[in-house]
Amino acid sequence: MRYQQSDPDVRLMLRVKDDDAGAFEALVRRYEARLVRLMQHLGPRSDMAEDLAQEVFLRVYRARKSYVPGAKFSTWLFTIAGNVARNASRSVHRRAEVSEVDAPSADLSGAGNLLASTVTEASGLMPVRLAEGSERAAIVRAAVAQLGERQRMALMLSRFENLSYSEIAEAMGLTTKAVKSLLSRARVNLKELLQPYIDSGIIPDEVQR
Amino acid sequence: MSAASLSDDRPVDPDDESLVAYLDGELAAEDRDALERRLLEEDALRGRLRELQHSWDLLEELPSATPNEKMVESTLEMVVSDVVRASPERPMWHKVRGPLVVFAALLLPPLVAFGAVAWKRTADYRRELEMLAVAENVDAYLQADDLELMRELATNERWNRMILAAREVGLIPYDTSPIVASVPVGERESTLEALDADQRSRLATRWDRFQQLAPETRQRVEATHRQVRQQTDAASLVRTMKDYSAWKETLRPRLTDDMEGRSKEARTDAARRSAAIEMAITDTIRDLTERSGMALDDATAREIYHVLEEIVRMRLRSGDSATSALVDYLEERSRNVAEMIDEDPRDIATRSAIVVILRADSGRRPFRFGPPLPDDLEPVTPLSHDELEWIRVVLPREEQRRLDLIAGDDSGRLAYLRAWAEEAFQRTSPYQRRRDEHSTRYFALPAGLRDRVDLDDPAKLARHLSWGRGRGSNGPSPPRGPRRDRGQRDGGGDENDR
Numbered sequence: 001m002r003y004q005q006s007d008p009d010v011r012l013m014l015r016v017k018d019d020d021a022g023a024f025e026a027l028v029r030r031y032e033a034r035l036v037r038l039m040q041h042l043g044p045r046s047d048m049a050e051d052l053a054q055e056v057f058l059r060v061y062r063a064r065k066s067y068v069p070g071a072k073f074s075t076w077l078f079t080i081a082g083n084v085a086r087n088a089s090r091s092v093h094r095r096a097e098v099s100e101v102d103a104p105s106a107d108l109s110g111a112g113n114l115l116a117s118t119v120t121e122a123s124g125l126m127p128v129r130l131a132e133g134s135e136r137a138a139i140v141r142a143a144v145a146q147l148g149e150r151q152r153m154a155l156m157l158s159r160f161e162n163l164s165y166s167e168i169a170e171a172m173g174l175t176t177k178a179v180k181s182l183l184s185r186a187r188v189n190l191k192e193l194l195q196p197y198i199d200s201g202i203i204p205d206e207v208q209r
Numbered sequence: 210m211s212a213a214s215l216s217d218d219r220p221v222d223p224d225d226e227s228l229v230a231y232l233d234g235e236l237a238a239e240d241r242d243a244l245e246r247r248l249l250e251e252d253a254l255r256g257r258l259r260e261l262q263h264s265w266d267l268l269e270e271l272p273s274a275t276p277n278e279k280m281v282e283s284t285l286e287m288v289v290s291d292v293v294r295a296s297p298e299r300p301m302w303h304k305v306r307g308p309l310v311v312f313a314a315l316l317l318p319p320l321v322a323f324g325a326v327a328w329k330r331t332a333d334y335r336r337e338l339e340m341l342a343v344a345e346n347v348d349a350y351l352q353a354d355d356l357e358l359m360r361e362l363a364t365n366e367r368w369n370r371m372i373l374a375a376r377e378v379g380l381i382p383y384d385t386s387p388i389v390a391s392v393p394v395g396e397r398e399s400t401l402e403a404l405d406a407d408q409r410s411r412l413a414t415r416w417d418r419f420q421q422l423a424p425e426t427r428q429r430v431e432a433t434h435r436q437v438r439q440q441t442d443a444a445s446l447v448r449t450m451k452d453y454s455a456w457k458e459t460l461r462p463r464l465t466d467d468m469e470g471r472s473k474e475a476r477t478d479a480a481r482r483s484a485a486i487e488m489a490i491t492d493t494i495r496d497l498t499e500r501s502g503m504a505l506d507d508a509t510a511r512e513i514y515h516v517l518e519e520i521v522r523m524r525l526r527s528g529d530s531a532t533s534a535l536v537d538y539l540e541e542r543s544r545n546v547a548e549m550i551d552e553d554p555r556d557i558a559t560r561s562a563i564v565v566i567l568r569a570d571s572g573r574r575p576f577r578f579g580p581p582l583p584d585d586l587e588p589v590t591p592l593s594h595d596e597l598e599w600i601r602v603v604l605p606r607e608e609q610r611r612l613d614l615i616a617g618d619d620s621g622r623l624a625y626l627r628a629w630a631e632e633a634f635q636r637t638s639p640y641q642r643r644r645d646e647h648s649t650r651y652f653a654l655p656a657g658l659r660d661r662v663d664l665d666d667p668a669k670l671a672r673h674l675s676w677g678r679g680r681g682s683n684g685p686s687p688p689r690g691p692r693r694d695r696g697q698r699d700g701g702g703d704e705n706d707r
Binding site for chain 2: 008019021022024025026028029030032033034036037050053054057058061062136137139140141144155158159160164165180181183184185187188190191193194195198203
């Protein structure tokens, strides 16, 4: 009842439960772009992001009749998104005969290559220059991709969805303390991955907004 | 960096953990205070905090989430097809295939019907949400479909200033900000839920009006909406169109025909169109000048009236010959009535001189009432710049702000002050009277004088009450005016009865 009163998306989902197609469309519109962004970082490949986001909505619709508002709608949605991303990664890795579930995903090797080649550039083999916006984005994206799956998920929910530690814990099925440790590792790792680019001046030591 | 060093099992430095929780605002108050004390003292810790935050800030480089209409549609289509499609894989399929086929055959039509009805309803609902943006601006689209004229007006400094003043004075609606038109269709439902009663009412009225339009008119309105949406300056255009449509209702049809090129002459003569725009702006500014005074509160009007009295006295003290001659003349004429009401004829003459000074401003519309004057009397000068500035100074701060907002430049400000002086005089002076208000004027007479004129014959009483229209050349002098009372700004009571 608490979430029903405070979260308009919960109210929309309850209408979806009553087969209100308009309410479902509203939810899709509200979350589609955010889910795609989440899936670009959580999924096994960024080009699968839209398909995975659609899969999440499909699962939401299928699960509508059993929906019970026990948390914020977004927390519930991101729990489903996490499961969909994890299943997709497993599936892709199985096909690629990669057995380690928590290993960096398939296109992470590509991300590693990007980082490695840019580091080489930064090490003096090429003249150091400030990366363009798209290059900076690629470097940051590659760094995020190097993080473990759970760190990436916690990072995305914290940084882009502004979820609190307790909400992230709920979405990921962890304790708040575990989320705290996870986000510490994510930040430290991200810092260590990006520091060479900051030190070499490839990416600025101040964020350009 | 190796993948192993990134694992979730890697030990975390307790300081890093605290710093990250601190940056995320998740540290308990006690821990936060302790950490902040350490941050003040330890350079290394501060450096570490900065590093952790900076790498986090770099996430800004990642592209932001961008809505994709096609994806929304394809997602919805996928879900619908999933609703109507039988599940492809079911456990024990081969055993229950027969019953399931029968069940599916029974279930399929209702599901298809549900899907169709749901999507028809969704489509209708969505169409209505889309049309809300058209309905919200229905007047603008109906009245202001000449986009070039709108662009011309939007760059016309006089027009913009005039619109600002028109809003302030209440000639056109003050709030023309979008209600739902600027909100994406998908978010309009929640926006509607959050509207206040006034916004709902305005939107509902426009929606009804839009619904009642004839089909061809409605199509024209929708076409204008689509055309405006395709413009790069759509938001600015809609604002101008709304202002224009409200303004247009206050103008003479002939002018709007010329402005919009509907008249035969304007179609062939571009200069006529420009002239019509300038003329319409001038008309409105004149109208606004007069209307703006009506918004003055009574206390402010009294203050202005007192300043007008002081202006006459100051002119007398400074030896202004025309004003002195005028007051001398009026004093002479006031003797009889002054004696009758036991008042100093000089005071009556001083107050009577105000109307003559106001009337002397030939640049303004005729200010008809006031005593008739002999032709050989030296004409008094109208209110000077300094005298008008004196009026401005006594205005309350809010009125000064309003004046600055609506007047724009110095000449505009003086025009408004003149109009406000006239309004203050008409409202405050015991000599004020508007047409066909004999009864008002009768009851405004001082009680003693009213008792005496009651005994006069009707014709004389009518002449008395008509004083100030300039009809009676030798009528009785004006009745007694109000005494200055600066302390009573909002007090009630009829000052004329004192």
